[in-house]
Amino acid sequence: MATKKNKKPLGKGFVSEIGSIEDSTLAAMLRGYKSRVASGYRALTKEEIKGAISPGKYLVSPKIDGELWFLIMEGKDPWLGNPNGRIISGDIPLLKEAATLSNKFHDRTVLAGELFAVVENDRARVGDLKSAMGGGEKADAGRLGFMVFDLLEGGDKKKQAPFENYTETFATIENLLDGGKRIQSIRTDTVGTPGEIESLFDELVENGKAEGLIARDQGTRIYKIKPSFTVDMAVLGYTEKTGDASQVRSILLGLMRADGQYQVLSGCGNLKTEDERKALMKKLQPLCVGSSFRHASGSGEMYHFIRPEVVVEIKATDIQTENSSGDPIKSMVIKFDENSWTPVCPLPSASLLHPALERVRTDKQANETDIRFSQLLERVVVQNPDQKVESIELPASEILRREVWSKSTKGKKAVQKLVVWKTNKEKETPNFSAYVVHWTDYSPGRKDPLKKEVRLSPDKKDATQIAEKMIEENIKKGWEKVV
Template sequence: MNLNNGSPLGKGTLHPAGSVLDAELMASVQTYRRRVASAYRSVKPDEIGTGIFGAPFLVSPKVDGELWFLKIEEGSAALISSNGKSIVGDVPILIEAREVAAKVKGLTLIAGELFAASTGKDRPRVGDVASAMAGGASAKVERLGFMAFDLVQGLLSDAPQQLAYSERLDAITGLLASGKRLKAIKTDPISSVSELPNLFAELVDGGKAEGLIVRSSQGTIYKVKPEFTVDVVIMGYTARTEDPQSVRTLLLGLTREDGHVQIAGHCGNLGGDSERRALMSRLQSLQCASTFRCPSRSGDLFTFVRPEVVAEINVTDLQVESSDGHVVRSMALDFDEKSGWRAVGAMPTANWLHPVLVRIRDDKKADAIGTRFSQILDRCHVEDVSAHVHERQLPESKVIRRTVWTKTTKGKVAVRKLVAWQTNKSDIDPTFPAYVLHWTDYSSGRATPLDREVRTAPTEELMQEIAARMIEENIKKGWEEVS
């Protein structure tokens, strides 16, 4: 296995992200991560009886750690993450793994949770992993453990993922039967969803696990974890097209230790019509300038507001990596009373799942205490959370294409417009796409007069292909190009 760089980790070595140069190995790791990520379904504890299907089930505790992969081959062992980090050398967990490696032939790749034993009576927390790996040669690596839960490659066949999960689990359970720090996850077979509440109460409510992983006989993997709330500052909003006096989506942020506000996510689950109108009435008076533009998922640009309103949001889970293993990043901004918002730089963060507005917190201030970023750190580990955000000068975007068409029907003029530009920022900041296309469709006779669509592309060639499809699908007889 080819590796780049590296720093001491106890008597072993930790190689940073992107260090694993074996393309075939990394393809296996990333393909598995994408496939598993797409198979997961998050379920709230109170939805167990109505949201889980496909009995019988295999149920295991959700270990609060990081997804890593154990690679064993010809007496050697290494731990690999989906973004190309690697741990090698005489780390206790790998010494144990090398003994296992002597029992197998060829390459075996096992997925599991890298965790760190708690120093107290509490269960392991994801933040414990970073703590145990800090300190270089003095790192507390003896605390690290690996809870295996799936066989990715080898042991049974060249393609074990084509076999039943029960077969894969039995294989790694047998292989790791004598392990101390290296074990297969304890899994209980149950025949009915009615048995899940008792398991949840025992393992999760009892403080033994972060949640439950429920694998159905149909292949769906359910993740059942307690919900939690986060206090965030409202940074902006979009309006409903059909009712401009109602908020459609909120742009929300968390306050970092240095005072910058980092975008935490969007929330469109805001309650009924009256709640949305009340939000609009309050936020419209707080509108302010912003040199940073942020689109919602519908393509509408957020209208920025002064950071004065705090909201309590309920979420089911947090994810610090995208499906391809890259660290999730979002923009940190600075607010000035006179000039408004401006972007400072993108920093690591976490994506939240299923956000729901609970209430407005008029008893809290939008500051480094009331809306502090550290609220999410009990649930996930975010890198560089205490680092100061350094402002970077980014190059200007370049418009590559701008075309407008009009069509007159019964005296009314409809307009369609395509604008495509190169951001010139993607090589500097991965949160920016290389190319962006914006399609505008206006017709005063429709129930929703203004429609927008935003698409991104990694190359100019693909951008032009997307533009051609948009034109082919939307510009028919009667439309005239005017620019």
């Protein structure tokens, strides 16, 4: 299945470049697995277990801190592939062990699991895996292990995928890998109550033996249970709550790189009570500055950028460095100079899961110590964190459509405006959508006179449909087109 080009040594074996899986059907299966399964996860903390999980049968496993790979069993020449199409093959101890088990498998079998590096007297961490796979011919491939938790295709002589439920799936995995040392089925406990899951959390996670738990019910629900953690971050911008501009709807968060520039990390809309949202608005609104960089929230509003003076403590349940397709997450590095923000370039980054505001840190400042980017590196591996930051010139946007309507009522003129533009930047950085549809609604007699709606679109056809729907919903009798 592997291409021969750019195959590099991994100890006595080999690791191939991204896109090396020639079987397009298999490559699509591996790539799609992560997005399909990840979309079904529900992230919880220990404190949320009893409120979110009902009594019933659950299969609970420790979460191994490694990387998602797949063991492909085809005859006596097994190999490992990942969602990006990289391949590990050849004289690797865990693959040699897999070959000894090959007579148990029925046709081609694809097993999903966590590739990790064995560490003495400590639990595995993804950084250990990176270390073990580095060094080319000197790589310590003998430390590689593989914990299997799912079966996508094939099976044993008696049963093959698809299976009726996860209990049946896992029983087949256990049968296939019985006696394995470097390749094993993940430890799995069958429990019936949330209290038993809490006990396993105490045993495995709080005692430092695992980074979290995975709990599967007998249907399709999968719970990922991990300890929450906090990160101190700078507030880079905010959006207003629809219908009440005195409240902050969401804040844009960033961390400072070693060179003093900021990297955009995440938005956060979990900001507690209305009073706290109003207090935050009073703190942030006076700090507004210009920005040639634009960033939209998840709901489509454009962030108002501010001076980086407010530091907040953010609680999250997890950090991800790859998206659901297995591609590295990148985010924009931006520079604050002369009271304005400018984009620099997108670099490898991370995303916080379920961020929530804990408090404003009045005791901390926006400096390279208090809001350092390396806070992430204490928990995950970000590709090339010290990569040199070089500015890029982004293409200019192109306005495709601009229409304005007005209406006079009781001597006051109301205005509505539609603007559609092509960014011409979607190939340069993932932070830009291909098309933007912007609607402005100004009514001087309204409590909140100015309202805006921003919609992002991947193509011109979709942008046109959004624009036409906005016109249909907003332009009624009495509105006169002026542009």
